[in-house]
Amino acid sequence: MYHVIADAPAGAAFPELFVRPSDFAGQMSWLAAHGFHAVTLHRVYEYWLRGTPLPARPIVLTFDDGTLGQDTHALPVLRRLHWPGVLNLKVNALKSKYTMPPWRVREMLGAGWELDAHTITHPDLTHVGSAQLWHEVDGSRVELQQLFHVPVAFFCYPSGRYDQRVVAAVRRAGYLGATTTNYGLGRPADIYTLGRIRINGSDGIAGFARKLQDLSR
Numbered sequence: 001m002y003h004v005i006a007d008a009p010a011g012a013a014f015p016e017l018f019v020r021p022s023d024f025a026g027q028m029s030w031l032a033a034h035g036f037h038a039v040t041l042h043r044v045y046e047y048w049l050r051g052t053p054l055p056a057r058p059i060v061l062t063f064d065d066g067t068l069g070q071d072t073h074a075l076p077v078l079r080r081l082h083w084p085g086v087l088n089l090k091v092n093a094l095k096s097k098y099t100m101p102p103w104r105v106r107e108m109l110g111a112g113w114e115l116d117a118h119t120i121t122h123p124d125l126t127h128v129g130s131a132q133l134w135h136e137v138d139g140s141r142v143e144l145q146q147l148f149h150v151p152v153a154f155f156c157y158p159s160g161r162y163d164q165r166v167v168a169a170v171r172r173a174g175y176l177g178a179t180t181t182n183y184g185l186g187r188p189a190d191i192y193t194l195g196r197i198r199i200n201g202s203d204g205i206a207g208f209a210r211k212l213q214d215l216s217r
């Protein structure tokens with residue numbers, strides 16, 4: 001789970017959300033050197049559902065919110081490896097050229113990325129009324145599908161916040177699964193509350209490697 005791929009500006013409120021572009025490139029090289037292959041979440045889902053083959057050591061690389069460096073820094077690195085990313089796009093990020101304008105999303109889709117929903121305004125969904133909950137969960141998917149003509153089959157809970165009511169709305173909207181910020185491997189038993197591995201700005205390449213090696217034990 002990545003957020004911003006960029007150097008953290010001085011005084012950034014959440015510096016751990018920023019991964020330096022050079023660290024990101026080094027982390028991807030580490031994955032490739034250790035036999036990993038990035039795939040979309042949809043491919044993992046197909047494997048879980050009907051055993052459609054996956055490459056050795058499959059890994060899903062998710063990028064939350066829609067921030068500029070995901071296109072300017074992450075996309076070229078992944079393109080060189082012929083790997084897709086998964087963009088969990090907040091619809092409002094489309095409004096600014098400093099976040100993720102539509103042409104940048106199209107560029108990523110053209111490179112094989114998967115587009116998933118991450119609401120419209122990024123609220124804590126456990127604290128919104130039922131009308132807003134539905135608008136954020138279902139409305140975000142409808143908007144992304146209309147704009148980009150891709151499936152938008154998975155959902156990502158803003159700030160990892162969910163409860164039974166939120167999960168029920170995600171299922172009712174027709175998503176095939178959803179990702180959280182719960183630390184750990186994604187498992188088919190948790191298809192609507194999939195775990196992820198948070199990569200922090202301070203991880204560097206050594207910390208990144210340690211997190212993956214701990215999980216592969």
Ligand SMILES: [Zn+2]
Nearest residue numbers: 064065158159
């Ligand atoms: Zn987010």
